[in-house]
Amino acid sequence: MSSAPRDALEFPESDRGFLEPHLPPQDGSAPQSDLPFTTLTFATSLDSSLALSPGARTVLSGPQSKAMTHYLRSRHDGIVIGVGTAVADDPGLNCRITGVGGYGQEGLAGQPRPVVIDPTARWEFSDDSKLFQLCREGRGLAPWIITAVENPNSQKQALLERYDGRFISVKMIRTHTGRHQIDWPDLLVTLKSNGLGSVMIEGGGQVIKSLLSPPYMSLLDSVIVTIAPTWLGEGGVVVSPARRFDEGGNAISAARLKNVKWYPFGEDVVLCGQIKLSD
Numbered sequence: 254m255s256s257a258p259r260d261a262l263e264f265p266e267s268d269r270g271f272l273e274p275h276l277p278p279q280d281g282s283a284p285q286s287d288l289p290f291t292t293l294t295f296a297t298s299l300d301s302s303l304a305l306s307p308g309a310r311t312v313l314s315g316p317q318s319k320a321m322t323h324y325l326r327s328r329h330d331g332i333v334i335g336v337g338t339a340v341a342d343d344p345g346l347n348c349r350i351t352g353v354g355g356y357g358q359e360g361l362a363g364q365p366r367p368v369v370i371d372p373t374a375r376w377e378f379s380d381d382s383k384l385f386q387l388c389r390e391g392r393g394l395a396p397w398i399i400t401a402v403e404n405p406n407s408q409k410q411a412l413l414e415r416y417d418g419r420f421i422s423v424k425m426i427r428t429h430t431g432r433h434q435i436d437w438p439d440l441l442v443t444l445k446s447n448g449l450g451s452v453m454i455e456g457g458g459q460v461i462k463s464l465l466s467p468p469y470m471s472l473l474d475s476v477i478v479t480i481a482p483t484w485l486g487e488g489g490v491v492v493s494p495a496r497r498f499d500e501g502g503n504a505i506s507a508a509r510l511k512n513v514k515w516y517p518f519g520e521d522v523v524l525c526g527q528i529k530l531s532d
């Protein structure tokens with residue numbers, strides 16, 4: 254054991270039990286699959302915003318639900334975010350729960366692999382980026398960057414490789430508006446084949462919106478949302494999936510949860526459930 258850094262978080266045993274049915278099984282009871290156990294998890298305001306604006310790092314979770322998110326990180330092998338979040342937040346994407354590697358334990362056991370979806374390899378990370386600071390301090394893993402670019406910038410490649418991160422080039426679909434659209438099953442299979450048996454997808458808005466659309470929402474095993482008692486107001490990064498219509502052309506709900514449980518957590522409430530796929 255080594256001493257835990259000052260930013261270590263506590264998440265007591267007594268708070269962990271309720272999450273267990275919503276987490277990747279620890280007893281090997283998960284069915285054999287090419288796909289990882291996939292959890293969608295994020296924090297939202299009462300007006301369904303993730304952040305004050307696309308470029309603004311915004312604290313929504315209170316101390317208890319923040320610690321819960323770090324516990325979730327300890328229970329998944331990878332954390333997936335979009336490049337918009339990487340650029341806006343310069344995130345750490347490590348697990349800061351006391352007892353994991355770098356937080357009271359030698360090595361990096363319990364640290365998730367950060368995975369950044371960056372179709373055009375536009376993220377201008379450097380040695381000063383938070384992720385690499387944490388790598389140097391032995392408190393986190395280097396990112397894998399998912400891109401459609403076949404030969405990304407060699408300086409960026411060298412920096413990534415210095416910390417044992419890498420670019421992973423995948424095929425992406427181009428939509429009629431010219432945007433890249435990841436093939437989610439293909440990405441998840443790639444992550445599993447690279448050793449990530451479970452992943453949590455944290456956001457941001459575009460990532461969540463695309464995952465909450467058919468057919469991709471069926472890939473989600475679990476959804477865990479922290480709801481903070483605040484309205485961020487107009488101009489926020491809103492989570493609102495594309496509209497859906499029934500055969501008669503009437504608008505229907507875009508996505509719905511089943512097996513829902515609500516847990517008050519400090520001033521926040523944590524909502525756990527699974528995607529309801531049909532009536």
Ligand SMILES: NC(=O)C1=CN([C@@H]2O[C@H](COP(=O)(O)OP(=O)(O)OC[C@H]3O[C@@H](n4cnc5c(N)ncnc54)[C@H](O)[C@@H]3O)[C@@H](O)[C@H]2O)C=CC1
Binds near residue numbers: 338372434457
């Ligand atoms: N409250 C919370 O829990 C969280 C808040 N955030 C916030 O969200 C904001 C960023 O959200 P966004 O601007 O929506 O950015 P984003 O993180 O969703 O990234 C958008 C970019 O990622 C790529 N991307 C996303 N989905 C893709 C797909 N399906 N296929 C291919 N490429 C895809 C594209 O390059 C796109 O431009 C930040 O302000 C951040 O702080 C982010 C994560 C969690």
Ligand SMILES: Nc1nc(O)c(N)c(N[C@@H]2O[C@H](COP(=O)(O)O)[C@@H](O)[C@H]2O)n1
Binds near residue numbers: 346
């Ligand atoms: N659970 C949660 N609550 C919030 O209030 C948030 N703003 C986020 N954001 C996500 O966490 C990432 C930051 O992680 P580090 O603290 O830097 O490790 C951020 O990039 C979002 O993915 N999440």
